[in-house]
Structure formats: C-alpha cells, structure tokens
Amino acid sequence: MSSILYFNHHNIDHTPVFKLVSPPNAKLHAYKLPYSLTRTFLSHPQIKSQLRLGPIDLTAPLTEMLRFKLLQDLEKIYLLSQVCRRLPCHKIVVSSDFIPPLPLKIFSRTKKIQLADLDHWLAPADKLRSTFERQWFNLLTEVTTIIILIRHPLVTLKALLHPPKHHLQFSGSKSKSIVVFSNGLNLASYHSVFTQLKARTNVHIFTGRQSLLDRFYLSLYRQSNTLELDFTASPVVNRTHRLTRQLHRLSRELKLPRLSGLKLSFSLGFTPAMVNQLLHHNTRFLIDHWLVKFLRFYAAADFIFNQLKPKMVITTHDPGPTGVAFTLAARKQHLPTIVLLHGSPSHIHFFFSDKQVIWGPAMKRLLVNSGENPHRLILGGHPIYYDYLHYFRKFSSARGSKFTIGIITSGFGGHEAHQLQFFLTLLPQLADIKSPTRIIIRSHATQKLDSLKQLAHQLGLLDVIINPPLLLEEVIARSHLVITQDSTAALVPLVAAKPTIAIPLWSPLADRGYVLNSPAFFTLKPKTSLHQLIDTILDNPLLTSSQRRLQQRYLDQYCGPIDAKIGHRIAHQLEQLL
Known part of the structure; x- marks a missing residue:
C-alpha cells in the first residue's frame, strides 16, 4: 500500500499483481494441494520411520507447519507463473518482503529467469524510512493495546493484581483432575465451561507465556487462576536438552527421498522438481528451527502429567506445535484427549486428539460429509457468543450517530496480494456511497495496514478509522452495517443481528472456510456494485428484518443454541468422558 501511495503521488504507471492473476480452475480443487502433498510426504515409509524420537512421532507437529509453509511458497510461485505468462520477461526485480528467497530461486531456476532483489536497489534513506515505518507500526500497536487496557481499568487492575502462577499446587482432594492447555483468548472463549468444570472437579489450567493482553482477556472473562508453564524446572530442562540433542542428531542423519509420480496440473505452474525442493528445504528448516x-x-507436559496424574487433557488447537505437544504427551500416558474447536473450520480440517467439541448440527454435517468420523465429534457450542449476545443487548448507540460501516478482515493475508486486492476493490466502491459514512476497519494482528488510511483519503474517504482501541464486539456494536471476509469473526455481526455483507477473500491456494456458505449473509451479485447493495439494504427495512430471521436460523444450526447454558452442557459432556 505504501508503494501504491508513492506511485499515485508521482504519477507512475503501475499494475497490482492480482490484475494479472487468474484463479485456478475450480475443478482442480487447488486448495487441497498443500495438505495432500504434506500428508503424502510425511507418510512416506522412509520419512516416517526417521521422524521419531523414541515414542514421539514428529510427523504430527510437522503436519500443520509444513502445510502452511508449503501453501505460502506455492502461492508465490503461482503468482510469479501467472505474471510471467501474461508479461513474458527475462528479469524479475522483487522485494523479499513480498516473495521470500526460496520460492523465488526455485521459480527462476526452473524458468531460467534472472533475479534482482529490490531491497539492494534502495537508497540508505529509503531503507531507513522503511525501518522507521515498521517500528512506528509496532509502536502504534502497543499504544492501541495500552488504550484498550486503560478503557477497562477494573479488568486491567484485576489482571495486574492476579498474575499467572508458575508453581504447581497439589490439592488434597482425591477427585478426578483435568489438565487444560490453551492461550488467553481461547480460554476466554470457553470460560463458562471451565467455570462449570471447576465446580465439579480439580481443573489445572496451563498457558504459555502470557502477554498483558492475554491476561486482560482472562481477567475480563474471570479466568485469572492459571499457571504459566515453568520451563526452568530441572526435570523439564534436562528432558528438553536430551530431546534436543536427539533432534540435532536426527537432523544430521536425515535422508529425504524424492516423491515420484506426483500429478500436478500444468495450469498451476508447479513441477515435481519444484515441489520436492520445497518439501525438502521446508522440512529441514522446521526441524532445525521450530521443533525445539x-x-x-512436550517435556513440560510430560512433567506435569507425571506430577498431577490427570484423568483427561483438554487443548484448544492441537494441530499447532504447542497444543499437539500436550496431546502427544497425553497419548504416551494413555490419557483421553479432547480439543475444543477454537474457530470455524475450513474444508481441510484435522486434529490429533481423541475427540473434538464442535458447535452446531450443521457444522457436524459438513465435517462428516468431508470425511470426519462422527464418533469423534461432540456437539457443544461456542460459549463466548452468549457473552457477545449479552453485550449487544445492553449496548445502545448514540441517537443520530453517523452511519458507520465496520470492516472485519480475516487472519489470513498479512502482506499478501489478495488482501491488497480486497481493499483496492472495496474502497473505491465505498467512496461512491452518497450519504456521509464513517468506516471502521479492524484487521488481524498480523496485518500491517498502516498506509490504508492515506490510500482511503486519496479516494475521497475522509472519515476512516484503522484499528481503533476497541474489542471486536465493540467495533461491531458501533457499526450499522458490517462487511466481513470468510473467517470466524464473520459470525459475530450475525450474533449482533447486524446487516452483514460477506466478500470472500480470494487467494489461489488458501482453504476457504464453511462460514460464508449461507443466505444469512448479503452477497454481491453479478453486475451489482457494493454501494448499490448497501443502498438497497438501507432503503428496505423489511429486507433487513427478514435477513435477521435467516441469521438466527443459521446461528442455531451452525453454532448451536446461544444461551446461558452452553458452558453447562459442554462441561456435562466432558465430565461423562472422565
């Protein structure tokens, strides 16, 4: 976005990458490719037999990380292939911030195209300015967090007065105990479940390192009594050192075979040689830098289980490297494991725990139809939606307040061409709205949209607020209409009964979620502009009223009943599994 502002200011012709890129043929199901290649690679007998440290199967923590790295690199190669097909060239000058060195080298070597790094061409003053902009953005993010904390003084004070504990405290009770591992926000999402479980049995809640914002969320949802994992305990340190030495030896001796017989569509621009290079390089990189x-x-979880002797282990995201560590350590000790669904699933959905608590019957049908075992799925719900509902019912916007559009972006897409495409398409259409409009944009924490406000000003949108110091529910409550991408956050405006326009975020290989496949959202029809759709919504109160019925029906089916007993129902089902 900074580049576009510069080009516009100096009247330099430029073309956004997405205008040169066509989406893959839908029949190819390109979104399945990164996961299928990862599974094929890690399940190869010669690879699987090497990726073990005693009882620890390293293919489990590698699955999600390798899939994500492969997705990112293949997307870059796809973009390069599409651009070079439209604009045949002999040399590419590119910033490593946009396309990392590995996919760039693999592509140029295969296509015999010269490379030049744009960063080497920058003058010292430009490099200094770029560094300053990054530091300034990080500072603004910290300031925003501080303002959020200041706006909720009692919650913040409680968070400061009740820091997380670091030492295990053993109860004299002989009742069955449960170990929970999660981060602050996911613990807050299921707070009523843990409150109910604590009233019935011993519950020990562990987290990794808690940021001040994590502690704020835990305090906000009354879950302050948590323990940060103590990695300094001598048994944990000793076990980690032993396992790390074994991992280094494994890395030195690892021999990765080439996958043969790969069936790759020519239209995607990938070759078997490209894919094998990416798989080999990324696997070694993850082993050397991430598996530690x-x-x-894993060592901390194993130590905890030996000390507490729990009867069940609960996580909130076990494909990730920290959650799966608890799941595998529990599996070693033959403990039942449960994972609580932390967000709306996508088409590629997998978990390593014995069972997963999901939300509503429609979600279960979708997952079963995609191949999940119905006996591993437990219907529960998403407790934080009741808290959101309670908040929205109490909130009252000021009379005569300016018409406000809230824009909620998904977590996927920081520094990506498809996120840029979204805003370059969206903002000019919003500028065509005739009535005075305020626009509030709340992005994911990974997205650096600091130049978006200036870009909006160039288009005539003068009242634009980027990432105000507000929580998600506060942004939605202050919005009269919400525009969302395909993410879990898209469901929250439905809980608030707000007119919600869904605009899927396009990317070549990203796995799109199930969340937008519903008439509960307004969607753009062919030959209908965004400002026309917004005018239609505003001019037809009956249309909005009928849409609310569809929203409620969808929430009931997809998320399950949203009421005060969600936590009780889930806790009861978990207790039955003890």
Whole structure:
C-alpha cells in the first residue's frame, strides 16, 4: 500500500499483481494441494520411520507447519507463473518482503529467469524510512493495546493484581483432575465451561507465556487462576536438552527421498522438481528451527502429567506445535484427549486428539460429509457468543450517530496480494456511497495496514478509522452495517443481528472456510456494485428484518443454541468422558 501511495503521488504507471492473476480452475480443487502433498510426504515409509524420537512421532507437529509453509511458497510461485505468462520477461526485480528467497530461486531456476532483489536497489534513506515505518507500526500497536487496557481499568487492575502462577499446587482432594492447555483468548472463549468444570472437579489450567493482553482477556472473562508453564524446572530442562540433542542428531542423519509420480496440473505452474525442493528445504528448516519449541512444551507436559496424574487433557488447537505437544504427551500416558474447536473450520480440517467439541448440527454435517468420523465429534457450542449476545443487548448507540460501516478482515493475508486486492476493490466502491459514512476497519494482528488510511483519503474517504482501541464486539456494536471476509469473526455481526455483507477473500491456494456458505449473509451479485447493495439494504427495512430471521436460523444450526447454558452442557459432556 505504501508503494501504491508513492506511485499515485508521482504519477507512475503501475499494475497490482492480482490484475494479472487468474484463479485456478475450480475443478482442480487447488486448495487441497498443500495438505495432500504434506500428508503424502510425511507418510512416506522412509520419512516416517526417521521422524521419531523414541515414542514421539514428529510427523504430527510437522503436519500443520509444513502445510502452511508449503501453501505460502506455492502461492508465490503461482503468482510469479501467472505474471510471467501474461508479461513474458527475462528479469524479475522483487522485494523479499513480498516473495521470500526460496520460492523465488526455485521459480527462476526452473524458468531460467534472472533475479534482482529490490531491497539492494534502495537508497540508505529509503531503507531507513522503511525501518522507521515498521517500528512506528509496532509502536502504534502497543499504544492501541495500552488504550484498550486503560478503557477497562477494573479488568486491567484485576489482571495486574492476579498474575499467572508458575508453581504447581497439589490439592488434597482425591477427585478426578483435568489438565487444560490453551492461550488467553481461547480460554476466554470457553470460560463458562471451565467455570462449570471447576465446580465439579480439580481443573489445572496451563498457558504459555502470557502477554498483558492475554491476561486482560482472562481477567475480563474471570479466568485469572492459571499457571504459566515453568520451563526452568530441572526435570523439564534436562528432558528438553536430551530431546534436543536427539533432534540435532536426527537432523544430521536425515535422508529425504524424492516423491515420484506426483500429478500436478500444468495450469498451476508447479513441477515435481519444484515441489520436492520445497518439501525438502521446508522440512529441514522446521526441524532445525521450530521443533525445539515443540520439544520444550512436550517435556513440560510430560512433567506435569507425571506430577498431577490427570484423568483427561483438554487443548484448544492441537494441530499447532504447542497444543499437539500436550496431546502427544497425553497419548504416551494413555490419557483421553479432547480439543475444543477454537474457530470455524475450513474444508481441510484435522486434529490429533481423541475427540473434538464442535458447535452446531450443521457444522457436524459438513465435517462428516468431508470425511470426519462422527464418533469423534461432540456437539457443544461456542460459549463466548452468549457473552457477545449479552453485550449487544445492553449496548445502545448514540441517537443520530453517523452511519458507520465496520470492516472485519480475516487472519489470513498479512502482506499478501489478495488482501491488497480486497481493499483496492472495496474502497473505491465505498467512496461512491452518497450519504456521509464513517468506516471502521479492524484487521488481524498480523496485518500491517498502516498506509490504508492515506490510500482511503486519496479516494475521497475522509472519515476512516484503522484499528481503533476497541474489542471486536465493540467495533461491531458501533457499526450499522458490517462487511466481513470468510473467517470466524464473520459470525459475530450475525450474533449482533447486524446487516452483514460477506466478500470472500480470494487467494489461489488458501482453504476457504464453511462460514460464508449461507443466505444469512448479503452477497454481491453479478453486475451489482457494493454501494448499490448497501443502498438497497438501507432503503428496505423489511429486507433487513427478514435477513435477521435467516441469521438466527443459521446461528442455531451452525453454532448451536446461544444461551446461558452452553458452558453447562459442554462441561456435562466432558465430565461423562472422565
């Protein structure tokens, strides 16, 4: 976005990458490719037999990380292939911030195209300015967090007065105990479940390192009594050192075979040689740089289980390297494991725990139809939606307040061409709205949209607020209409009964979620502009009223009943599994 502002200011012709890129043929199901290649690679007998440290199967923590790295690199190669097909060239000058060196080298070597790094061409003043902009953005993010904390003084004070504990405290009770591992926000999402479980049995809640914002969320939802994992305990340190030495030896001796017989569509621009290079390089990189973190958490989990002797282990995201560490450590001790669904699933959905608590019957049908075992799925719900509902019912916007559009972006897409495409398409259409409009944009924490406000000003949108110091529910409550991408956050405006326009975020290989496949959302029809759709919504109160019925029906089916007893129902089902 900074580049576009610069080009516009100096009247330099430029073309956004997405205008040169066509989406893959839908029949190819390109979104399945990164996961299928990862599974094929890690399940190869010669690879699987090497990726073990005693009882620890390293293919489990590698699955999600390798899939994500492969998705990112293949997307970059796809973009390069599409651009070069439209604009045949002999040399590419590119910033490594946009396309990492590995996919760039693999592509240029295969296509015999010269490379030049744009960063080497920058003058010292430009490099200094770029560094300053990054630091300034990080500072603004910290300031925003501080303002959020200041706006909720009692919650913040409680968070400061009740820091997380670091030492296990053993109860004299002989009742069955449960170990929970999660981060602050996911613990807050299921707070009523843990409150109910604590009233019935011993519950020990562990987290990794808690940021001040994590502690704020835990305090907001009355879950302050948690323990940060203690990686300094001598048994944990000793076990981590032993496992790390074994991992280094494994890395030195690892021999990765080439996958043969790969069936890759020519239209995607990938070759078997490209894919094998990416798989080999990324696997070695993850083993050398990321699996040490997994081993630290595995050693800590194993120590905790030996001390507490729990009857069940609960996590909130076990494909990730920290959650799966607890799941695998529990599996070693033959403990039942449950994972609580932390967000709306996508088409590629997998978990390593014995069972997963999901939300509503429609979600279960979708997952079963995609191949999940119905006996591993437990219907529960998403407790934080009741808290959101309670908040929205109490909130009252000021009379005569300016018409406000809230824009909620998904977590996927920081520094990506498809996120840029979204805003370059969206903002000019919003500028065509005739009535005075305020626009509030709340992005995911990974997205650096600091130049978006200036870009909006160039288009005539003068009242634009980027990432105000507000929680998600506060942004939605202050919005009269919400525009969302395909993410879990898209469901929250439905809980608030707000007119919600869904605009899927396009990317070549990203796995799109189930969340937008519903008439509960307004969607753009062919030959209908965004400002026309917004005018239609505003001019037809009956249309909005009928849409609310569809929203409620969808929430009931997809998320399950949203009421005060969600936590009780889930806790009861978990207790039955003890």
